[in-house]
Amino acid sequence: MERKTFIKTCGFACLGGLIGNTLLSGCASTKIVDATIIDTNLVLPEAAFREAQNSYKNYVVVENARLKYPICVFRKSATEYTAVYMYCTHQGAQLQVFGDRLECPAHGSQFSNSGEVKTGPAETALRTFPIIIQNNQLYISLLK
Numbered sequence: 001m002e003r004k005t006f007i008k009t010c011g012f013a014c015l016g017g018l019i020g021n022t023l024l025s026g027c028a029s030t031k032i033v034d035a036t037i038i039d040t041n042l043v044l045p046e047a048a049f050r051e052a053q054n055s056y057k058n059y060v061v062v063e064n065a066r067l068k069y070p071i072c073v074f075r076k077s078a079t080e081y082t083a084v085y086m087y088c089t090h091q092g093a094q095l096q097v098f099g100d101r102l103e104c105p106a107h108g109s110q111f112s113n114s115g116e117v118k119t120g121p122a123e124t125a126l127r128t129f130p131i132i133i134q135n136n137q138l139y140i141s142l143l144k
Helices: 003-030
Strands: 032-034 036-038 041-045 050-052 059-063 071-075 081-085 096-098 101-103 110-112 117-119 131-134 137-141
Touching: 041 059, 071 137, 081 131
Parallel strands: 032 059
Antiparallel strands: 036 041, 041 137, 059 071, 071 081, 096 101, 101 110, 110 117, 131 137
8 A cells, every 4th residue: 555545544534533433422422411419309400301492302311420320311291201210120231222212231121211111031110200390490309
């Protein structure tokens, strides 16, 4: 390979890697929110679901240092949300979100956006959390 071709090829590879990494990190960071715990509630602003004017995300993944696993909050309508613990009830792996469902990367169990088992090997639904909306804030109760 000629030096000029080699440099050109490497330059395009580096540029492609940089652009790909930027796009992937941009997608990953848009749906992860660090929320505050006040008393026994995880507090999340409704604005965390806004993307653009009159456009909303279907879900956000909520993290806090005091939580062992994140909580996925799905927006079903302007007044209806569900919150599920992203902990697989089969063998305890952290779940991944794919649109309106959660999936276990370890053994493939799938759960609905309300925590119900869609496909096993898991047999138990996910832990869910009650949500109260006040002053444009979602209060996700962490009590058992």
